[in-house]
Amino acid sequence: MDICHNAAADLEMVDDESEDEEPGSEDLPMSFEQLTEVKYRDSCFACKYINSSSLRENPEFVALMKLYTENAGSVSRPALFQLVKDHFDAYCRPVVQAEWSIACIEEHFTLHTNFPTDEVLKQLKVLVSIRNKMISTLLTRNVRTGEVKAHSNNIKNLITIQKEIRELLSFKKKLPTLLGYSEVLDF
Numbered sequence: 129m130d131i132c133h134n135a136a137a138d139l140e141m142v143d144d145e146s147e148d149e150e151p152g153s154e155d156l157p158m159s160f161e162q163l164t165e166v167k168y169r170d171s172c173f174a175c176k177y178i179n180s181s182s183l184r185e186n187p188e189f190v191a192l193m194k195l196y197t198e199n200a201g202s203v204s205r206p207a208l209f210q211l212v213k214d215h216f217d218a219y220c221r222p223v224v225q226a227e228w229s230i231a232c233i234e235e236h237f238t239l240h241t242n243f244p245t246d247e248v249l250k251q252l253k254v255l256v257s258i259r260n261k262m263i264s265t266l267l268t269r270n271v272r273t274g275e276v277k278a279h280s281n282n283i284k285n286l287i288t289i290q291k292e293i294r295e296l297l298s299f300k301k302k303l304p305t306l307l308g309y310s311e312v313l314d315f
């Protein structure tokens with residue numbers, strides 16, 4: 129059974145534009161756990177069946193999660209979800225006798241999880257895009273006189289962004305050494 133639907137539609141946020149307003153008596157501070165909470169679904173195969181004991185018992189579950197964690201950085205999202213779906217259909221569906229649709233796979237890895245590698249990859253993607261666009265703002269050449277001008281603020285900003293990119297890359301390498309990190313589940 130697969131009744132997964134878009135959990136984003138369930139998420140309602142109120143953007144209060146007034147700044148630094150005193151909290152009312154009904155406004156309680158959110159805990160770290162609440163802040164980082166992700167939306168699990170009983171109807172989602174991975175949320176329901178993937179845990180440390182099921183991973184010990186089913187090597188195919190391990191292979192399934194590794195498909196995601198090992199390819200997330202290099203394969204496009206649609207191709208990645210298809211890889212996961214093909215493996216699930218061939219090796220996991222017979223075990224659990226349940227469906228896991230492409231839509232639900234996408235929702236799982238987008239909304240039900242909080243993988244540190246995903247976060248690092250998202251940040252890297254944004255910063256690398258900005259960096260690539262900035263390259264053309266560093267130097268200008270006057271078409272008539274040929275005079276070249278360096279735009280030092282842009283160069284400084286580029287250096288800051290490149291430093292951040294290097295730090296993210298080295299943090300990504302360090303992730304597996306963090307306490308409690310699971311290579312298979314990437315958390």
Ligand SMILES: [Zn+2]
Nearest residue numbers: 172175236240
């Ligand atoms: Zn899920």
